[in-house]
Amino acid sequence: MATKTLAQWATNLSPSSLPASVRQAAVKSLYNYIGCAIGGSNHPAVTKAYDALSPFFGPATSSLYGSKGAVKTDAQHAALLNGIASHVHDYDDTHLATIIHPTGPVASAVLAYAEYKGSITGPEVLCALTAGIEASCKIGLAVWPEHYDIGWHITSSTGSVGAAVGVGKLMKLSEEQMAHAIGLAAVQVVGLREMFGSDTKSFHPGRAAQSGLLAALLAEKGYTSSPQALEAKRGWANVVAGGGTPKLEHYLSELGQKWEIEANAFKPFPCGIVCHPAIDGCIQLHQELQSKGLKPALIQKIEARVHPLVIELTSKRTPKDGLESKFSVFHGAAVGLLYGKAGPAQYADEVVRDQTVIDIRDKIDATADESLAADETYLTLYFADGSKLEKHTKHAVGSLEVPMSEEQLTEKFVDQAALVLSEGARQASDAAWKISEATDVAEVLRML
The missing domain is CATH 1.10.4100.10 (2-methylcitrate dehydratase PrpD)
Known part of the structure; x- marks a missing residue:
């Protein structure tokens, strides 16, 4: 029937x-x-x-x-x-x-x-x-x-x-x-x-x-x-x-x-939707870094706790071009931290291959956390002086709870x-x- x-x-x-x-x-x-x-x-x-x-x-x-x-x-x-x-x-x-x-x-x-x-x-x-x-x-x-x-x-x-x-x-x-x-x-x-x-x-x-x-x-x-x-x-x-x-x-x-x-x-970002919470959180952290006069290059390590689908679907650590970068939570988070945005321009081939982006990308460690909702993430930035910045994104922009x-x-x-x-x-x-x-x-x- x-x-x-x-x-x-x-x-x-x-x-x-x-x-x-x-x-x-x-x-x-x-x-x-x-x-x-x-x-x-x-x-x-x-x-x-x-x-x-x-x-x-x-x-x-x-x-x-x-x-x-x-x-x-x-x-x-x-x-x-x-x-x-x-x-x-x-x-x-x-x-x-x-x-x-x-x-x-x-x-x-x-x-x-x-x-x-x-x-x-x-x-x-x-x-x-x-x-x-x-x-x-x-x-x-x-x-x-x-x-x-x-x-x-x-x-x-x-x-x-x-x-x-x-x-x-x-x-x-x-x-x-x-x-x-x-x-x-x-x-x-x-x-x-x-x-x-x-x-x-x-x-x-x-x-x-x-x-x-x-x-x-x-x-x-x-x-x-x-x-x-x-x-x-x-x-x-x-x-x-x-x-x-x-x-x-x-x-x-x-x-x-x-x-x-x-x-x-x-979507507010042109990539796999599962990594949007991490990007949203990194954009917010970019704004905090700016307000404190800190540069992303000072970051020693970035820890991201994400929903398991993020690892399954967007775990390309070294994307070779813009198409592959859409399935890289590492790239999305990196451009969010560096530029405070993640639009089509940030997924261009030349940005994916930019050494500054690669350096930030390589500092990111993403781990799956089954307790998280699909639109949620926890981020921690660690600095050489022992200080850190944390950001919890409960609902990413573009979700039903925070619609565009x-x-x-x-x-x-x-x-x-x-x-x-x-x-x-x-x-x-x-x-x-x-x-x-x-x-x-x-x-x-x-x-x-």
């Missing part, structure tokens, strides 16, 4: 049925996504993919955000390339209960189709986005954590289903067609954690977006799949559950009651978009905030 339950709920969802808090969460998720997609648009992972695939582009219907000259391509390739761009800096949103980055796959597909189709309103896009995010996160919860532990990249392995549901909403698929779209998406499982630190990590959500769009297009034309694609003995959940017992019925029964999009958080404000989200958007659009970043930000009110989303997307 799980596939039918999801298809039925998604088909019946309407813009007017979204609670105000859910709608606002969707607005923020979409806004944050657009900033990340623009900010990542000129990354080598995107330009290499563009160069490889451009000979095969179809009719130019859908925009590549941040591209010079308002470049367009067919919707399928736009979904792929914008999906890569949105994730390449690891700056996108995070559903903290599953560490799914849900908006990238769904929004990349939904917006590419909306621009292709035309005459689709902002409220319709928000409804489709919400449906897709709920689908991704609910099925993700059903197989968490075993699915992730065995090695799947849960953002993309659930994202194709979310993208199919989102696009299916815009297509106004019937319940039966939506179920087939879910099944078609479920067979296109993509994403291995082994790829973290390489170009392929960001390929995952892009491919999930493309796969979900493909699934909805096929279903619209009568292409069939199993009506039990998610729950069958050899269906998606049991195959990818990693030995665990899927809880599909439990989580899908919460659809429309408990909204996962409201548990979606936004709209002002902080705007600053984040403009900072990364300015690296691509220069003086046009503020205009893009203003347009992105208003997309939910558009009478035709395609007109706004062309401005990005």
